[in-house]
Amino acid sequence: MKNNAANPPKSGDLLISEPFLQDENFVRSVILVCENNENGSFGLVLNKQSILKLSDLLDGADFLDAVVYVGGPVEQNTLHFIYHDSNPLPGSISLAEELWWGGDFEVLLERLKQGEMLSDQVKFFIGYSGWAAGQLDNELEEDTWIVCTSADYAEIFDDSAEEMWRVILKNMGGEYQQMANYPIDPRLN
Template identity: 30%
Template sequence: MVSYLRDEKERGFLDGQFLIAMPGLQDGNFARSVIYICAHSPAGAMGFIINRHQPVSFLDVLDHLDMLDDDNEASKGIDLRGFPVLMGGPVETGRGFVLHSDDYSGESSIPVTDDVCLTATLDIIRAISQGKGPRRATMMLGYAGWGPGQLEVEIANNGWLNCPSCQDLIYDPNVDTKYERALALLGITPEALSTEAGHA
């Protein structure tokens, strides 16, 4: 996964963008998905699905990591039950990743854009549980990855639309309408999409 991530001077043209699945994309992992792309280069691409529920909660994650204690929620007044945990993709589904605002930086935090960072270590989980984490964040289990040239082919084959991302959509725990809201960023509705690419 780390090999996808490059120095900010080498950002790919899809870095920090949304991919929105077209109706013709029937892959069960990606149908009606909205993906935030964190890295795109000749080596491939990686990102996170931001509109899929995860059947575990943040409290479940803390419990699994043996980080759940009385200090977590009661003393800090944070609603850890409402902290979003999403199904980030089909790769490394047991691994946690946190997309977050740039007001938190751990040793392994990597800037995706000027405003969004990615951290994949336990320090940010602990910080969030103690009320010392970033102002805005969402956690994903797993990620989506593409090999060299694979994503470009899928886009050329009318599998995806892409557009600039919106931070409100990244962090919003209400995932059920993110697909429609992402399309609205392009000024279109799901009904307006065609499964066939247009040719002039």
């Protein structure tokens, strides 16, 4: 399997960790690429739940029983969010059709409180995954990541975080479908 590092991932693409990656921050991870340019890359791990709820982190969010995910090992004292909606929040960055990153947090909370947006349309993250300029390109050359450019965004907001890695690989078909069944430790195969 070879990834084409000449076509780097773009915003809205997914990075799927290779089956035997042993980095504890990224084992069986699915990362949504939010930004990738000459200055570096920024993404959010979609399938690593923390033990926290949003109400544990924010006063006034008691009405929202939302799980918080670990977006990555960088700056875990920061809060990020993505959402899917046809009506973007002020300041949001488009990642794909009706998929947004960030925006006016107060407006988000108000829409959720008023029922204008459902909690299953939003994912919250502490921390993020970041790469210095050229670092992600090197990791792609080393086949650390599989790039998925055609993800079904419904999968991103599905609550089955522990199965997300496997489901996305299976849906990619071909050799990826086989990889979805690889054990974490190849000695157990």
